[in-house]
Amino acid sequence: MTHFPEDLQALRTVRDLVRWGASEFLRAGLVFGHGTDNALDEAFHLVLWRLRLPLDLPAVYLEANLADSERRAVVELLNARVQTRKPAAYLTGEAWFCGLAFEVNEHVLIPRSPIGEMIGDEFRPWLATPPRRILDLCSGSGCIGIACALVFPEAQIDLAEIDQRALAVIERNVRRHGVADRVSVAAGDLFAPLHGQRYDLIVSNPPYVPLAEWAALAAEYQHEPRLALEAGDDGMDVVARILSEATAYLEDEGTLVCEIGGSQDEFDARFPKFPGAWPEFAHGGDGVFAISRKDLQAWLGTQSPRKKGKK
Numbered sequence: 063m064t065h066f067p068e069d070l071q072a073l074r075t076v077r078d079l080v081r082w083g084a085s086e087f088l089r090a091g092l093v094f095g096h097g098t099d100n101a102l103d104e105a106f107h108l109v110l111w112r113l114r115l116p117l118d119l120p121a122v123y124l125e126a127n128l129a130d131s132e133r134r135a136v137v138e139l140l141n142a143r144v145q146t147r148k149p150a151a152y153l154t155g156e157a158w159f160c161g162l163a164f165e166v167n168e169h170v171l172i173p174r175s176p177i178g179e180m181i182g183d184e185f186r187p188w189l190a191t192p193p194r195r196i197l198d199l200c201s202g203s204g205c206i207g208i209a210c211a212l213v214f215p216e217a218q219i220d221l222a223e224i225d226q227r228a229l230a231v232i233e234r235n236v237r238r239h240g241v242a243d244r245v246s247v248a249a250g251d252l253f254a255p256l257h258g259q260r261y262d263l264i265v266s267n268p269p270y271v272p273l274a275e276w277a278a279l280a281a282e283y284q285h286e287p288r289l290a291l292e293a294g295d296d297g298m299d300v301v302a303r304i305l306s307e308a309t310a311y312l313e314d315e316g317t318l319v320c321e322i323g324g325s326q327d328e329f330d331a332r333f334p335k336f337p338g339a340w341p342e343f344a345h346g347g348d349g350v351f352a353i354s355r356k357d358l359q360a361w362l363g364t365q366s367p368r369k370k371g372k373k
């Protein structure tokens with residue numbers, strides 16, 4: 063049930079509502095990290111979205127008086143954020159990645175991968191030439207593959223995802239961004255639906271959160287699909303399969319780019335002496351490796367059969 067402040071009339075302006083929302087968020091101990099990292103930015107984003115105003119609203123309009131119906135609509139949305147603990151993007155149905163708007167719902171992870179920065183940089187210096195064929199493995203909303211399609215207008219892109227409900231979101235995002243002529247969507251378990259395909263670039267943000275860590279995540283993250291986050295005791299179950307299977311799907315000069323986020327210790331323990339490069343990010347984030355097919359093949363040759371596959 064919506065809790066309207068007794069003195070709702072005192073919240074006259076856009077600025078008043080942003081300030082009130084941020085205070086409520088902090089009072090409730092909300093956790094941020096799905097597009098914003100603090101209460102004021104989160105409230106600002108939600109207030110402007112509800113009022114259908116642009117995020118680059120000139121400051122003078124922050125002082126605009128609101129109609130009573132607008133005030134109530136905004137307070138309802140801010141209350142929903144507090145009461146449901148859903149990340150803002152699930153309340154608005156939209157998230158931004160690489161400067162592009164993507165439809166999201168609770169069947170897909172909210173886009174936030176630092177790989178977005180690599181896409182903006184056209185994967186330099188990790189790719190010598192623009193890739194002709196790209197695979198976005200574990201695509202979720204399709205954000206990585208679709209952003210790649212727009213950055214590399216000559217490339218053919220495959221998006222692979224196991225969750226049928228996520229696939230429906232991907233299809234809509236592919237249409238939304240007008241790239242259906244160059245983007246194919248494959249349903250299935252990792253590489254299974256891609257038999258015989260070869261790529262210049264395989265890029266993946268797979269699930270990599272250790273089970274115990276996933277269970278302890280804040281309520282906001284529990285709204286995201288477990289399949290998108292949790293990947294076994296050390297979080298490396300899906301990553302291990304990608305490492306052992308990727309060479310069969312990479313061109314000789316191909317490159318694998320894969321995110322493992324904050325699971326660096328688990329990665330190092332499971333895959334010792336891994337020769338990949340770890341890009342640094344100017345806009346935040348870490349835990350992404352890039353490795354050529356040749357280096358991956360050579361490293362796999364040094365691994366015992368037990369280490370190549372599952373634990």
Ligand SMILES: C[S@@+](CC[C@H](N)C(=O)[O-])C[C@H]1O[C@@H](n2cnc3c(N)ncnc32)[C@H](O)[C@@H]1O
Pocket residue numbers: 170171172173174175199200201202203204205206222223224225228250251252266267268269270287289290291300
């Ligand atoms: C961390 S999310 C990443 C989503 C998206 N690429 C992004 O960066 O926002 C991982 C995705 O992998 C999918 N997934 C998990 N296991 C998979 C598997 N075995 N095969 C294919 N997709 C899988 C999940 O359903 C989820 O959509």
